[in-house]
Amino acid sequence: MKAIAWAVLVVGLACTAMFVATGLSADRELAWVNGWMAGPMILLFVAPMMFSLAGKLGGGFAALRGGVPKEFLGAPIAMGTVVAVSRTGLSVNDQPQLEIQLDVDTPDGRSFRSAARQIVDLTELGAVRPGAILPVRYLPDGRVALATDASQQELQASLDRVQLAKGHVTPKQLHIAEQGADAQAVVLAMAPTGQVRNGRSVVHLTLRITRLDGTMFDLVQEKAIPPTAIPQLQPGSAVRVKYLPHDESEVAILTTLVP
Structure with a gap:
């Protein structure tokens, strides 16, 4: 996406240069009104929008893949018991984002409290309730994300190991x-x-x-x-x-x- 944004910017600069050159070289009253006006329009509106979109997709939205932020891809899986649930106030297509407080148990026997934010379909709200067990991917600093990308085999293996550790x-x-x-x-x-x-x-x-x-x-x-x-x-x-x-x-x- 950033490559496309830079390409748009280059096109905008080239068209703007032609717009200025054409306007200066002509003596007609409406010399500045020509086809090269697209150049300034690209620089003023299109290019900033493209860079903004590239920033959101690359970092602001954590480049979601399969519902899991990029930094959590491949992270180990643990089991989180829901302690509390609250709405953040954000929604996407009328689906609320929830902040889910979790007591996390790892396959190696560690336990810690953490929280995950997740967009949840309205029809699935009943599954995210205190006492429910949700699989999460976790990082060494204690941050977690719901393991929505994990296969059933991965989830079962992690659950079994957590049960053994406990x-x-x-x-x-x-x-x-x-x-x-x-x-x-x-x-x-x-x-x-x-x-x-x-x-x-x-x-x-x-x-x-x-x-x-x-x-x-x-x-x-x-x-x-x-x-x-x-x-x-x-x-x-x-x-x-x-x-x-x-x-x-x-x-x-x-x-x-x-x-």
Whole structure:
């Protein structure tokens, strides 16, 4: 865009020079009114507009790619729990920009408070609420941006590592999540134990899992469930799981990040 702006400026200067030369060399009353008048118009209006637009696209708007500012591209992914949400007063096409306060947990076990600003579609406002878990890309100085460019595989891998670092899953459960076979399961029963572990309700889950060959087996597991996942695990719900074909004593349950 800057190259185009400079090209426009050069054209404007050339046309202006011809405009002045033509006007000075003629003796007619309207000598200055000629086709080269486009030169001054380009210098006064078009070129400044082009440079302004180039500045916005190159820096002022952080050269957004896939919804993530350029400086965050390739940055590691962490999980942010929404603490508070407020509107900044800015909107784009009637979609509000939100300032989202987050408690960020990284795969290496660090935690910190940060904030991200994001344009959010009106239909998605319900997903950005206190308690929701949002994936973010983070920089060493603690700044974050929502990881809207990340693939589902990247998000799941980061979530698994964060869960391990916080003690929500065991190394065996992480191994199942990363190496296990995909399968479908139906929740037959969910019974609360009355225990709370790290802010999560501990429940007994009875699952009926369909193997890769179409046969089924039942499994009862004790799980510490985050509040956002409880609606997905009601009796009768179908869920994705992973299991090891040679060891069916435990499964990893895959729930969405933002239900």
